[in-house]
Amino acid sequence: MVNENETRAETLFNESFDENAxxxxxxxxxxxGLQWFAGIGAAIYLSPFAWEGGEAYVHPHVWLAVLLGGALxxxxxxxxxxxxxxxxxRHVIALSQVLFSSLLIHVSGGRLETHFHVFGSLAFLAFxxxxxxxxxxxxxxxxxxxxxxVFWPETVFGIATAAPWRWVEHAAWVIYEDxxxxxxxxxxxEEMRAQAARTxxxxxxxxxxKDRTTExxxxxxxxxxxxxxALDAVISLDAGGKIIAWNTRAEEMFGRTTEEALGAELxxxxxxxxxxxxxxxxxxxxxxxxxxxxxxxxxxxxxRRDGTIFPVEFAIAPIRAADSINFCAFIRDITVQQEAxxxxxxxxxxxxxxxxxxxxxxxNMSHEIRTPLNAIxxxxxxxxxxxxxxxxxxxxxxxxxxxxxxxLLTLINDVLDLSSADGSGSxxxxxxxxxxxxxxxxxxxxxxAGPFARILLExxxx
Amino acid sequence: xxxxxxxxxxxxVLVVSGFGVLLNYGLTPGANTDAPQQWPSHSxxxxxxxxxxxxxxxxxxxxxxxxxLHELQILAARCQGRVGIRVVFKEPAGxxxxxAKCELANTAKTIxxxxxxxxxxxxxxxxxxxxxxxxxxxxxxxxxxxxxxxITASRGHEGDNLGRSSLMALIEGREPGxxxxxxxxxxx
Numbered sequence: 001m002v003n004e005n006e007t008r009a010e011t012l013f014n015e016s017f018d019e020n021a022x023x024x025x026x027x028x029x030x031x032x033g034l035q036w037f038a039g040i041g042a043a044i045y046l047s048p049f050a051w052e053g054g055e056a057y058v059h060p061h062v063w064l065a066v067l068l069g070g071a072l073x074x075x076x077x078x079x080x081x082x083x084x085x086x087x088x089x090r091h092v093i094a095l096s097q098v099l100f101s102s103l104l105i106h107v108s109g110g111r112l113e114t115h116f117h118v119f120g121s122l123a124f125l126a127f128x129x130x131x132x133x134x135x136x137x138x139x140x141x142x143x144x145x146x147x148x149x150v151f152w153p154e155t156v157f158g159i160a161t162a163a164p165w166r167w168v169e170h171a172a173w174v175i176y177e178d179x180x181x182x183x184x185x186x187x188x189x190e191e192m193r194a195q196a197a198r199t200x201x202x203x204x205x206x207x208x209x210k211d212r213t214t215e216x217x218x219x220x221x222x223x224x225x226x227x228x229x230a231l232d233a234v235i236s237l238d239a240g241g242k243i244i245a246w247n248t249r250a251e252e253m254f255g256r257t258t259e260e261a262l263g264a265e266l267x268x269x270x271x272x273x274x275x276x277x278x279x280x281x282x283x284x285x286x287x288x289x290x291x292x293x294x295x296x297x298x299x300x301x302x303x304r305r306d307g308t309i310f311p312v313e314f315a316i317a318p319i320r321a322a323d324s325i326n327f328c329a330f331i332r333d334i335t336v337q338q339e340a341x342x343x344x345x346x347x348x349x350x351x352x353x354x355x356x357x358x359x360x361x362x363x364n365m366s367h368e369i370r371t372p373l374n375a376i377x378x379x380x381x382x383x384x385x386x387x388x389x390x391x392x393x394x395x396x397x398x399x400x401x402x403x404x405x406x407x408l409l410t411l412i413n414d415v416l417d418l419s420s421a422d423g424s425g426s427x428x429x430x431x432x433x434x435x436x437x438x439x440x441x442x443x444x445x446x447x448x449a450g451p452f453a454r455i456l457l458e459x460x461x462x
Numbered sequence: 463x464x465x466x467x468x469x470x471x472x473x474x475v476l477v478v479s480g481f482g483v484l485l486n487y488g489l490t491p492g493a494n495t496d497a498p499q500q501w502p503s504h505s506x507x508x509x510x511x512x513x514x515x516x517x518x519x520x521x522x523x524x525x526x527x528x529x530x531l532h533e534l535q536i537l538a539a540r541c542q543g544r545v546g547i548r549v550v551f552k553e554p555a556g557x558x559x560x561x562a563k564c565e566l567a568n569t570a571k572t573i574x575x576x577x578x579x580x581x582x583x584x585x586x587x588x589x590x591x592x593x594x595x596x597x598x599x600x601x602x603x604x605x606x607x608x609x610x611x612x613i614t615a616s617r618g619h620e621g622d623n624l625g626r627s628s629l630m631a632l633i634e635g636r637e638p639g640x641x642x643x644x645x646x647x648x649x650x
Binding site: 072102 | 466470473476477523525555557619649
């Protein structure tokens with residue numbers, strides 16, 4: 001990310017530098033034209049004619065202003081228009097500009113004031129914020145002074161006996177200005193670089209903001225979709241308990257449109273007036289949620305627009321901002337759940353009742369099984385003790401044993417039938433009618449067991 | 463850009479040539495003739511009585527002589543009261559001059575202690591051997607020629623120059639840099 005930023009900053013700096021160079025090129029193109037015309041005007045005004053006694057002819061300064069000035073201006077104007085921003089263009093412009101200074105100085109008769117054109121030109125060249133353009137300009141001044149100082153010293157320094165290094169002094173004054181202009185160029189370029197870095201950073205931030213905004217919009221739309229398609233009523237409240245959002249499910253649940261609900265007090269809108277306990281509990285719940293970050297759940301009675309009262313479950317959560325708090329309430333109609341719970345409770349009670357009946361059945365059944373079994377065992381014992389007894393009495397005992405065994409078999413078959421029905425998922429035959437059937441066999445057996453068996457059975461009975 | 467390189471090379475040659483012409487024109491002195499070693503006895507110009515006299519010949523329409531008068535103003539200001547200055551305008555043949563509208567004559571009149579001669583100067587340049595506008599001659603109080611030449615560094619170029627500094631040295635009684643300098647200006 002840092003490298004990407006630096007690359008972008010470098011690109012922006014180059015673009016800005018190039019744009020500045022192009023702009024300065026255009027300014028110099030205009031200036032070149034103006035200087036050309038100014039040179040011609042000055043030549044015509046100051047030296048229109050030269051004279052040979054009584055003969056006048058156009059002063060060479062006029063021709064030089066036209067031709068040499070035109071030559072000096074033409075190439076920079078061409079380059080500024082067809083190769084703007086290039087390094088070559090600005091160096092040619094720099095060269096031409098100081099040569100224009102020389103031309104204007106000559107045309108103006110070497111006036112001291114015209115020499116300021118050199119310093120003004122150097123300052124103008126610094127607009128490029130490229131210190132290298134000052135090099136050819138300064139070099140031209142130095143070379144001009146050096147050459148003329150060596151060959152025609154009086155034209156530069158006013159005295160023919162000037163020191164050989166006098167040209168250095170003059171060039172030094174130009175360099176003196178160059179020092180400040182170079183500092184200005186470097187500072188300007190540095191500012192451009194810093195500005196480019198700031199712009200790159202700003203662009204990156206803007207991209208991030210845009211991305212975040214897109215994400216936020218997406219999240220907002222998702223939230224809206226979730227809220228609007230929620231099976232629960234979703235209601236947002238401000239810190240004062242007024243409704244600030246009301247979804248479609250809330251419209252269906254409470255029979256009020258969003259337009260009607262927005263701005264109304266939630267409690268006044270959906271809690272029936274007679275449910276004062278619920279109002280207090282709900283208010284207490286809001287206070288509790290506002291006091292800490294935990295959400296709260298509460299069941300209360302709610303009312304529809306048509307006055308229908310139904311149970312709802314509230315889940316309230318705080319939405320904390322920097323200096324405010326809102327609430328989000330999820331409200332679920334729990335009518336069906338409550339009815340289901342009631343049904344479940346009844347089923348459980350029925351199941352428990354059936355379990356009790358089964359226990360009673362088993363207790364009775366064990367008693368029913370033990371009675372014929374005792375009869376069999378008792379009469380078998382009597383037969384074993386009286387093997388030589390009265391045949392009629394022994395036959396009777398055998399009948400009793402036989403009846404008891406059959407009765408026992410019947411009981412066991414019934415139990416097996418019952419067990420089979422239980423295992424097959426059929427409802428158990430635990431009903432009074434079955435019980436009575438066993439009671440019938442039990443009574444029959446007991447009546448046939450005789451007095452001894454009855455005594456034995458009574459003794460064994462728990 | 464290759465084509466541009468050739469174009470630039472041609473441009474450099476053109477510009478250098480142009481400046482060569484400019485420099486050559488500016489540094490080419492006017493015609494030089496021998497000046498009289500003594501104040502011409504037939505001259506109608508009256509020299510200063512008790513001071514050296516500086517005589518300067520000017521073509522009234524010579525633009526290059528504007529610089530000469532400028533240098534003369536400086537010299538006159540620095541040597542005030544120590545030299546008599548005579549600025550002699552020679553009217554070009556066939557071009558009568560309205561002296562009231564002559565810029566150079568009006569400028570000359572602003573020079574301290576300068577006597578501007580515009581009328582009746584016919585033949586004076588020949589007597590003094592002056593052929594170039596801007597030529598100056600300094601005679602001592604006895605009429606002896608001390609200096610002869612121009613007081614600009616080049617044609618129509620203001621600024622310190624050898625002619626002016628030599629004249630000032632002579633007027634102030636010092637050794638001059640040169641007693642003869644080239645004069646730059648139009649032909650008289």
